[in-house]
């Protein structure tokens with residue numbers, strides 16, 4: 001479970017402007033599939049980066065599986081795997097397989113288990129057989145797929161993907177969506193930050209829409225179609 005309590009975050013020390021995240025409280029239950037939408041600059045990335053301690057709130061707090069993130073960042077990062085809008089922000093190794101293996105290696109798993117996870121995660125993003133390739137020679141969409149594979153290989157309690165579909169072609173997008181659907185059904189909590197609600201909304205059981213740092217809508221996607229049509233997101237017809 002991820003709980004945010006009165007979470008407020010401001011970039012820099014200038015208190016004259018509005019905070020990037022402004023008094024946000026909600027709970028994401030285990031196994032729920034949440035789409036987080038909203039216009040540019042509404043605070044989505046800033047919000048999710050506090051789920052595992054990448055950013056520290058100015059006030060309020062985040063609990064992951066009942067524990068405050070600032071009390072145990074390692075536990076939070078093990079429980080919440082995240083990909084970034086710019087996949088290059090998350091790479092730690094030069095080649096595909098080495099990067100995807102990094103998380104499982106840090107979990108102290110046996111080599112055989114790590115190799116299994118890497119192969120499985122690369123297959124899920126249609127990058128199988130490409131483990132030896134250099135990441136800096138991949139296209140943007142391929143890099144995005146490697147970043148997703150790295151998060152999948154962690155087999156976390158919660159998977160948070162920030163704009164995961166940007167740059168993905170249709171087969172890769174479908175492949176990632178089916179893996180997310182399977183993971184959601186198996187109990188992994190999923191948060192997808194996206195402007196593009198095609199396909200993904202059908203999998204979600206909840207949609208949160210941010211506006212100016214606050215949660216402007218928190219609803220069942222089926223019930224929220226009309227409201228979504230009026231917001232700055234690309235909603236399905």
Ligand SMILES: Nc1ncnc2c1ncn2[C@@H]1O[C@H](COP(=O)(O)OP(=O)(O)OP(=O)(O)O)[C@@H](O)[C@H]1O
Nearest residue numbers: 011012020038039040041042043044045046047085
């Ligand atoms: N590193 C930063 N330094 C200062 N201000 C920032 C920084 N990152 C984001 N902001 C500001 O914080 C606010 C929220 O940004 P954030 O990236 O969280 O929004 P977002 O909803 O994820 O936007 P997008 O849909 O464009 O990705 C914006 O006003 C943005 O300009």
